[in-house]
Amino acid sequence: MKICGVDIGSLETKVVLLDDNNIIDYRVGRSTYDFKRVGNNLFNDLLEHHNLKKSDVYIMSTGYGRNTIDIADDRITEITAHARGAQFFFPDVNSVIDIGGQDSKAIVISKKTGNVIDFQMNDKCAAGTGRFIEVMSGALEVPIQDIGDLALKSNNPASISSTCTVFAESEVISLFAKGTKKEDIAAGIHKSIARRVAGMAKRIGVAPLLVFCGGVAKNIAVKEFLEQELGFEIVIPVDNGKSIAQLTGAIGAALIAQDQNNG
């Protein structure tokens, strides 16, 4: 039987089809307000493409909207799913940082058992999440996919002291008004998110080998600043030379289902 992991995040839904540890295919789409419809559509698209029926596939859902999708056979939290997904790519993984659209998490995994031994999530505020970058790229009028590259051009990152998104946004606007270079402000924004997430991660004792995943892992500047804050290098899951950090949760969910089905 094929296995499908469906990760319904607050911003994006990821659906991965797995067969005996091989990633066969995947789909990614905006979650919108209708998690259920988006999840179903992406899943059906995968089925159609591979000539499969629903009954051929076992589905494990995860993520913020894991309980909204009724086609799922079982569900698991994104914390356990990310840990398992990270292990798939890096069997020696010790810790995981996952930064998604609306929250961020740090996870510590036991090397002996492979189980999660501790985790920490940010609270309901947007600082330290993808949403923070989205708001700031709006304030800087830089497309979100370009803001990381822009930040890396800076030699003199601006200091953004507010951790609250609302205050940080007005700080950015006033830096802009003072004539601070866009790249310096962008670097300051990335430094600020990295500082916040690293602070949370250090509280639970993250250590190498640390896997960085979630949608924000696509942003190369966050990775670099996180490495600076943590004081060690971190890794990102790749497949055929392409980052698939965003799929880690869906892959992990599918693998957990596979482990369970294999008894």
Place this chain on the structure above:
Amino acid sequence: MDNLELLSEYSLFLREKKEEGKKVVAFISHDNIPEELLDAAGFVPLRLMFAGNDELMDASHDYLSPSTCAFAQSCIGLFSIKPSHYRFLDIIDYFIISNHCVSDICASEIISKYFNIPRLNFYISYTKNDNSGKYFKLELLDFKDQLEKISGIKIKNEDLKESIRNYNNFKKKIFEFSNLNIIGSEKLRVLQRAMLYGPPFLPELESHIQMFKENQVQKTDNLKGILITGGSIFLNDFLIDLIEEAGGNVIFFDTWVGYSYYSQIFEDNIIDSIENPLDLLVNRFKNNIYDDHSVPNFLENKISQIELVYQEYFKKTGRKLGIINHIIKFCDHISLMSSHLKNRLQQKGISVLNLERDYSKANRGQLSTRIEAFLEMM
């Protein structure tokens, strides 16, 4: 019975007491308020032990900053909005201003001042030593004096002993009830009702015990055992539901609404033999070493207490118990020590989830993810 029914039933109970000529004295639910003195002087204690929500917390910001603890915010919100099921707050005659913590004293002051409820004062020391014992006794004497003045009744030693005896028997029954193997939400429901009503709830408590003993239908073996420490789960809180929906079962409430309340009992012969019953209350204050006022040894006492329950549970079931440290947002009492508590217990191989939250609905999804992930981790 859901909580709305409980609230209207409780409202009826209070109104009946008023009709009997009794006066109602309210206070923010914490340990060390001597209910027995209130009872001996003929007052009805009304413990504020109601969880908040967004509306209540928002309403409190007209009076205090949002960095006051979410529970104290909600207490103020209750008086400010007076939701229909809380109309019984209108019949409060006195409000006790106490200093269990900064939020407690701020909220009590505001409630008394802005909602025109005459105040009674009862202060407690933060530390536990001989000096604070003396100070506590002076406070008891002063409190007794205040009660005597407003009631016009002289509180005799025998009357106070009788009240202590009543509360003592009542707490022993709650203790017995708490040892039953029933699902946590049911246990909490009865516990909350018991603490709200006090000894008049004894007959109902006895029939609950009887019923559960005869009819232990609830299977809890497939659920993961949880000990709740830190902040209490107050009435109307959805936290216990989230834990059970995630597959957990709270088997021990190491909180003020829980063990810290019903474990404060005396040997019967001590009640009979002691000359001044106020000394009993002083001893209880001194011996209450598991709460966050038992400085300097609070953390050590708490750890040994949790470890004991953990070991007993393991011996009985062969399974590990998970610890959820419930941190009500901006409750410094609990959050200050939370990392130490977690680290120390983790060193002993005990899993701990520090669960910080306020009462907002928006938090629900995140809370359940944390709880579910913790249970998966166990």
